[in-house]
Amino acid sequence: MSLLDDDTRPQALPDAFARWFAARGWVPRAHQLALLDKAADGKSSLLIAPTGAGKTLAGFLPTLVELAGGVSRGRVVSTGRGITRSDGLHTLYISPLKALAVDIARNLETPIAEMALPVRVETRTGDTPVSRRQRQRKYPPDILLTTPEQLALLLASDDAPYLFSSLRRVVLDELHALVTSKRGDLLSLGLARLFRLAPRLATTGLSATVADPDALRRYLVPQVPGERRMADLVIADGGAAPVVEMLDTRERLPWAGHSARHALPEIYDLVKRNKTSLMFVNTRSQAEMLFQELWRINDDALPIALHHGSLDVAQRRKVEDAMAAGRLRGVVCTSSLDLGIDWGDIDLVVNVGAPKGASRLIQRIGRANHRLDEPSRAVLVPANRFEVLECRVAIDAIAENAQDTPPLRTGGLDVLAQHVLGCACAAPFLADELYDEVRAAAPYAELSRRDFDDVVEFVATGGYALKTYERFARIKLDKQGRWRVANPAVRQSYRLNVGTIVEEQMLKVRLMRSRHRGGGVTGTIARGGRLLGEIEEYFIEGLVPGDTFVFGGEIVRYEAMMEDEVYVSRANDADAKVPSYAGGKFPLSTYLAERVRLLLADQRAWRGLPDQVREWLQLQHKLSRVPGPRELVVETFPRGRHYFVCYPFEGRLAHQTLGMLLTRRLERARIHPLGFVANEYALAIWAVNDMSAAVARGELDLNALFDPDMLGDDLEAWLAESALMKRTFRSCAIISGLIPRRFTGEDKSRRQVLFSTDLVYDVLRKHQADHVLLRAARADASAGLLDLRRLSDMLLRIQRHITHRALDKVSPLAVPVMLEIGREAVYGEASDELLAEAAEDLVREAMS
Numbered sequence: 091m092s093l094l095d096d097d098t099r100p101q102a103l104p105d106a107f108a109r110w111f112a113a114r115g116w117v118p119r120a121h122q123l124a125l126l127d128k129a130a131d132g133k134s135s136l137l138i139a140p141t142g143a144g145k146t147l148a149g150f151l152p153t154l155v156e157l158a159g160g161v162s163r164g165r166v167v168s169t170g171r172g173i174t175r176s177d178g179l180h181t182l183y184i185s186p187l188k189a190l191a192v193d194i195a196r197n198l199e200t201p202i203a204e205m206a207l208p209v210r211v212e213t214r215t216g217d218t219p220v221s222r223r224q225r226q227r228k229y230p231p232d233i234l235l236t237t238p239e240q241l242a243l244l245l246a247s248d249d250a251p252y253l254f255s256s257l258r259r260v261v262l263d264e265l266h267a268l269v270t271s272k273r274g275d276l277l278s279l280g281l282a283r284l285f286r287l288a289p290r291l292a293t294t295g296l297s298a299t300v301a302d303p304d305a306l307r308r309y310l311v312p313q314v315p316g317e318r319r320m321a322d323l324v325i326a327d328g329g330a331a332p333v334v335e336m337l338d339t340r341e342r343l344p345w346a347g348h349s350a351r352h353a354l355p356e357i358y359d360l361v362k363r364n365k366t367s368l369m370f371v372n373t374r375s376q377a378e379m380l381f382q383e384l385w386r387i388n389d390d391a392l393p394i395a396l397h398h399g400s401l402d403v404a405q406r407r408k409v410e411d412a413m414a415a416g417r418l419r420g421v422v423c424t425s426s427l428d429l430g431i432d433w434g435d436i437d438l439v440v441n442v443g444a445p446k447g448a449s450r451l452i453q454r455i456g457r458a459n460h461r462l463d464e465p466s467r468a469v470l471v472p473a474n475r476f477e478v479l480e481c482r483v484a485i486d487a488i489a490e491n492a493q494d495t496p497p498l499r500t501g502g503l504d505v506l507a508q509h510v511l512g513c514a515c516a517a518p519f520l521a522d523e524l525y526d527e528v529r530a531a532a533p534y535a536e537l538s539r540r541d542f543d544d545v546v547e548f549v550a551t552g553g554y555a556l557k558t559y560e561r562f563a564r565i566k567l568d569k570q571g572r573w574r575v576a577n578p579a580v581r582q583s584y585r586l587n588v589g590t591i592v593e594e595q596m597l598k599v600r601l602m603r604s605r606h607r608g609g610g611v612t613g614t615i616a617r618g619g620r621l622l623g624e625i626e627e628y629f630i631e632g633l634v635p636g637d638t639f640v641f642g643g644e645i646v647r648y649e650a651m652m653e654d655e656v657y658v659s660r661a662n663d664a665d666a667k668v669p670s671y672a673g674g675k676f677p678l679s680t681y682l683a684e685r686v687r688l689l690l691a692d693q694r695a696w697r698g699l700p701d702q703v704r705e706w707l708q709l710q711h712k713l714s715r716v717p718g719p720r721e722l723v724v725e726t727f728p729r730g731r732h733y734f735v736c737y738p739f740e741g742r743l744a745h746q747t748l749g750m751l752l753t754r755r756l757e758r759a760r761i762h763p764l765g766f767v768a769n770e771y772a773l774a775i776w777a778v779n780d781m782s783a784a785v786a787r788g789e790l791d792l793n794a795l796f797d798p799d800m801l802g803d804d805l806e807a808w809l810a811e812s813a814l815m816k817r818t819f820r821s822c823a824i825i826s827g828l829i830p831r832r833f834t835g836e837d838k839s840r841r842q843v844l845f846s847t848d849l850v851y852d853v854l855r856k857h858q859a860d861h862v863l864l865r866a867a868r869a870d871a872s873a874g875l876l877d878l879r880r881l882s883d884m885l886l887r888i889q890r891h892i893t894h895r896a897l898d899k900v901s902p903l904a905v906p907v908m909l910e911i912g913r914e915a916v917y918g919e920a921s922d923e924l925l926a927e928a929a930e931d932l933v934r935e936a937m938s
Contacts, residue, residue, distance in 0.1 A: 139326035178256030494681035501533035
């Protein structure tokens, strides 16, 4: 595709830069020269280029050329602080990762030193010493490399106008990774303030993978009500197409599970046959397991390392340095290495498990072979039979260069509250002026005045239900009608708590006496009890009191969650209700899910699948039905209890929400559901009563069961009972600054944070149901944890396209989700052996 959106001739490089390129045997690429032209015209630009195309150098080239030529930055000479300067901060580089900023700084030093450029580069991250941070504010470098959180801190200081008045350019690296989270919301608000402080500012966005370039182009320039302003677009010529293969294992492919343990010898063989391999997995627990297993069979003593976000920073840096130096043969890693750090000569990427998204897979493949004219190589290793389908369509999507990055977010109100407080920390503000400034940020372009005023009121008083508590009053109006911080302690608290990342936590599980007697609930929760272990909070959020699940080898009943402790009692329920959260960390993308449905519907395409998977689908076609692209197949069959299995192919989050809502409806229909499990592809519910007979007698109408109106009252009733909204509210309360995590000299304990947020949540639900934080929590739950838009689209798609199959036994396609029933979320060889034993029984039954 053409790189220019106009017909202008690219300008030539200055002589010093041309000589430097030539000395390295390089020729400047067209997109690098195009960014020089855009910069010369003062235009903001988005560069989309594949890994290895010199994106980062392209982003910095205009800055280096301008600084080498002594470009004036328009610094105000007299600052009123006894400092007189003619230069100042020229370029701000913002990265989603501290490691990326440090790596870029290291790489920038090479051209600066070799061309003897009068340019000073420094980094500013959470690891930067306080003394250096103070010096940077007083004597800014020419180029500062930092993160969204550090930018927010700098903007909240009273000398922000001095620091940023000379700013000419902001470079945003890996922009697609920044804009899809609340960190992107915070950064967009920071950009809006920079546009006001530095009117001559231009931005450069760098991205390798993006589905909707226009959304990113809007992010890069200030928005104006009624207009859709966009930065210019530069698209680099594509390099060599990647070579991506799927491992056709010689072993028997598992029906379920996510460990890919069956393929360990083949993965090890790939490491042996290549110089350096990156092995990506989707979760940290999978990374730990794969690393340990590879070392167990590492008879050749190959240098293999582990890298993920939970490791100590010193250990991660050690691995990164060894990778850059080419001293490692393999690294097992998570998304911690997804982004564009230059890791030297990596000649193979191995993706263990399903990729979940085409763009994510392209990003990972790009880590191999940073040379544009040579293809990157990758091998996908599916962990089970359904993952083979996902890997197949992902490979096809890459061949078509299809992208599935998420759409641009609507800005969160909790993030806006944090920003409003930061603005007050910097200087008093007028509400009308700040409202106009905030709407210049793309995620907040459609922000209503009511929402903005509610946020300001919340920062000022905590909201109507909390305004009697003085500690929630963080800003106040002065005589000039400006909002300013209430006291110096507020400013200090903001600086300690800035940011949008709220870390996940484990909950303690304690055993207590059952409160369930004679079908009712009796007694109260007594604190204490024997500690059974710890469990992920995201598992508990799907339960309501009375649900049973397997933990520590026995069945327990969920009684309550209080702060950071889950109280359970022993239960004799043979059918533990276990909403299963099996699968990778990432949800299956909508785009890949659609392609999987199309693959299933096209029997001719099955020829390209491994023999064991093709035979599995053919048997499903013979014994039941394979779903069509718009069809929902529902199977009912007896197996001790009565089972109901459907195949929406909409991803784990949407299936979990669907399972919770369907069980409520089936309860009202007197089917007496006992529980459900969900994976990325299917949902299984089991019940006391015969669902096949209920459908045959007309007592259970499947079209009515899947009516989209379940997203109304049924959803609200379930949310009122579950812990999910309380947990989501907690994150919003922390991000908004209502409940600080850190105080001077110490972190606030998790128990204190939980106690505070739970109390506030209960007060607001009772007295102010439309509080701004409750609105923010509902928006978060709808978009993320519940995936309501995707579920709604699915329910509309399948209306009058539901096919029921009443079977006398489990079908081949149902085996994987049936194997999830009753599984405890543990990892290790014993778990795999138990799964294999259960699979043998189910497979024998399905095949007979």
